[in-house]
Amino acid sequence: MTEQVPRWASETFWKKTAIWVTGGSFVLLVILTFDSMSQITAGGSRVQAYSVINKDVSYRFDKAKQRYQPVIGGDAPLFGKLLSEEEAEKLVDHGKKTVQAKNCMNCHTILGNGAYYAPDLTKAWLDQGWGAKASREELMINFLLDPEKNARTFGSNRKMPNLDITKPEAEAIVAFLKWMSTIDTNGFPHNFTAIGEED
């Protein structure tokens, strides 16, 4: 085969292009990853320090940004206990591990990723379904300990199974959920009326 192949259609041209495009994209991704990591480390403005669970949390529409934003308020320690940053991190960490070990994400979504059999947990702490802020912590713990008995299936008959969650694990999960609800998710979920924000 000796027909004349134009340069732009030649194997070597595309081989070089493939190498440069791939290398270039990857380098850019690495740079962006460094930047993103620095911005989403806990304690920054997008992802709060773990001790944020000592504070009141809400979620409101931000007129300037034209999207919903978490709002951190005054003191409202979880389970009435003011925690140091270290203690808070330990608690949230235990919650995160429990969420993984119980395989929550194969029914629920977290930050919108996971499964679609049960509601998203990103703003679970802020859901109106808990009725009032005053009774929320207790309701959440009771639900996690015995989801079958405390099931509120919203008419769907779908019940969360009993996952043998212990009391300390349940508290840790709630801490994890409260912390997660403070992450700035660029306005996801949209149009969400948080508990205590109903007018």
Next chain:
Amino acid sequence: MTLQAYQEKAAVCVAGCKQRYAALQANPYLSGGQKLAVHYFTVAMVLFMAQLLFGLLAGLQFIFPSFLYEILDFNVNRMVHINAMVVWMLYGFIGSVYWFLEEESGVPIVGLKWGQLAFWVLTGAVSIVVLVYLLIQIGSGDDTSLWLINEGREYIEAPRWADIGIVVVILIFFYNVAATFSAGKWSGIAGVLTLDLVALAGLYTAGMFYVTNISIDQYWWWWVIHLWVEATWEVLVGCIMAWSLMKLLGVRRQVVQTWLYIEVALMFGSGILGLGHHYFWIGTPEYWFTIGGFFSALEPIPLVAMVVHSIYDSGVHRFKNSNHPALAWVIAHAFGNFLGAGVWGFMHTLPQINLYTHGTQWSASHGHLAFFGAYATINIAFFYLAVQQARGNVWMGSELINGWRWKTAAILLNLGVLGMTVALLIAGYEQSFIERAVEGSTWAGYFAAQNHPWFMQAMIWRMVFGLMTAVGGGLLFWDLLEIGKGEDRPAAVIGDAATAE
């Protein structure tokens, strides 16, 4: 039937398997690498059947929530469903590479013994992982559970000990590939394949550590999931396709290799930064709206190019080919990849739309058509190529003995998945409107959408088409066991002699 009758049946079954296995080991038509490939393909097909079974169980739970409640809960069924999928597809890929390694390099596989050992180690590990998923299911909230039971991260749930095992096995596989090409000759396909495997294996390690911070967790999780399916897996199947097109249609090497480089440039050029379409809502900065939206919107381009390429090549060769079932599945792959990944992916990839569709059945609709269309199809095509050779490089053209079987299987599988995709798409639209736009994404809003008749109907249609898919799958399994038996016509000779170099 009495217990004894069951035992007798089981004994016959085991004897049948043993006989088949002995026949495989003695098969004169297969090289060492090809025999190993058939091992991988066999496990892949078994896992494919498991995937379908557990998909049906999970799907049924949407309609009957108390079905298997607290016995095999939805999360267990779903985990087995998607893990079986990832693993069978990887088995298929590994098998395909072992299949053509010797022909492509021109020498026998270097270190084949290690490759064989790795197969048994991996298969043993996979069996243990599945048994633990099914029997132990969950653990308490500590490191031990993540190391021994499951890591609770979608698609890569395998416990840490298994992760490490997988990496070791992949290293052996990589050694086989690199050492064999080095001992023989390096082609364009060989070079792309080898580098791609490095990336594919390297990415897996991005999913192998634990962090408390869920944003960082999701950031790296997507490196594995997205950079696998939208970058490294696409290029891997590009290599497999390139080789198959030479084999099936007799396309010239220079043509497929040039196309392969174009594919790599377009796929990596859009797919690597396209990763940003998963960084809209997980806490990551706003610049990902622009970067993720822009580059992921370009991802369909290589998929269109791929359709053009395969149809063009088929047309140039007047669809004359040596293996009808395989070519049918290659064409299903080209269209399935374009539709499932390209069109369905594009439809929800811009942040303005994704805000409402993110994490709804919309994603499931896309996930089904993309994984099936892009990766199930090409694997199945390769199984047919392999089975043709294993039966003595026999005729697989028109007027096949029992030719209805592969055709029916192909029709049922493709229609079944397409039907499920459409049902889930309707459910996804309904969720986006009712749960998200109208109700504002609260739990009450979520259930309002789930209880809506439109959603429930979609779930029923998903089951109907899911059953169709499963029947097609069963038929495919049967066909692969039987096709080509008793065929004494030799395979059609195709293409110009230029295929080899």
